[in-house]
Amino acid sequence: MRTAATIGVYGFTADRFLETLSIANVRQLVDVRQRRGVRGSEYAWANAARLQAALAEAGIDYRHHKELAPTTELRQLQYREDARQGVGKRARTELAPDYVERYTREILDRVDLTPIVEGMPPDGVSALFCVERDPEACHRSLIAERLATEHGLPVIHLRP
Numbered sequence: 670m671r672t673a674a675t676i677g678v679y680g681f682t683a684d685r686f687l688e689t690l691s692i693a694n695v696r697q698l699v700d701v702r703q704r705r706g707v708r709g710s711e712y713a714w715a716n717a718a719r720l721q722a723a724l725a726e727a728g729i730d731y732r733h734h735k736e737l738a739p740t741t742e743l744r745q746l747q748y749r750e751d752a753r754q755g756v757g758k759r760a761r762t763e764l765a766p767d768y769v770e771r772y773t774r775e776i777l778d779r780v781d782l783t784p785i786v787e788g789m790p791p792d793g794v795s796a797l798f799c800v801e802r803d804p805e806a807c808h809r810s811l812i813a814e815r816l817a818t819e820h821g822l823p824v825i826h827l828r829p
Contacts, residue, residue: 671786672794673822675809678707679759679802680829683714687727689827696793697730699785701809703738707800715800732788736780739772739808746771761806772808777815786820794825802829 674693681689690698698720705717713719717733724731739747750765751758764772789795801807804826816822 671789671791671822672825673789673813673816674794674796674825674827675804675807675813676796676798676827677802677804677807677809678712678715678798678800683723685829686714687723689829690729690796691727693796693825693827694794695729695796695827696790697732697788697795698724698798699795700731700733700798701737701812702733702799703735703741703744705733712800730790732785734785737776737808737812739768739776743768743772743775759802761801762803763805764808764810769811772811776808777811782812782815782820786816786822796827 674695676686676689676695678686700717705720707713707715714723721731747761747765747768748758750768751761756762797809797812799807799809801809804810804813810826813824813826817824
């Protein structure tokens with residue numbers, strides 16, 4: 670049975686990230702980042718080339734779906750709300766309501782998720798991947814919710 674998961678970068682080491690994917694039977698990583706890099710040496714393992722090499726070695730399929738990434742303008746909207754609340758990007762626990770509404774209308778409503786679902790392994794887990802530690806603080810949770818409600822996929826959230 671197809672299952673969706675969500676996972677972020679923050680809070681993981683490379684080894685722990687791969688171990689978490691393995692334990693959860695993740696067979697495909699669906700990268701929904703616009704820019705496939707992460708600042709800082711602590712997370713260099715999550716930059717596209719290194720991540721793809723590690724996933725290939727672990728036998729995990731990698732897919733990049735940039736069409737599901739928020740635009741720079743939407744990310745800036747969220748950053749302004751984070752600043753207004755005095756919350757650092759890595760400490761965010763939820764998305765701004767305006768961000769949720771606009772991401773849903775401008776991005777998610779325009780993407781047909783059916784081909785993505787059809788490309789998921791039928792007997793394993795596909796993990797939606799971005800950077801934030803908590804899914805509630807990331808657009809991947811909105812995609813996961815849509816996969817659950819419109820495609821009937823069970824969703825699990827993988828955390829450090």
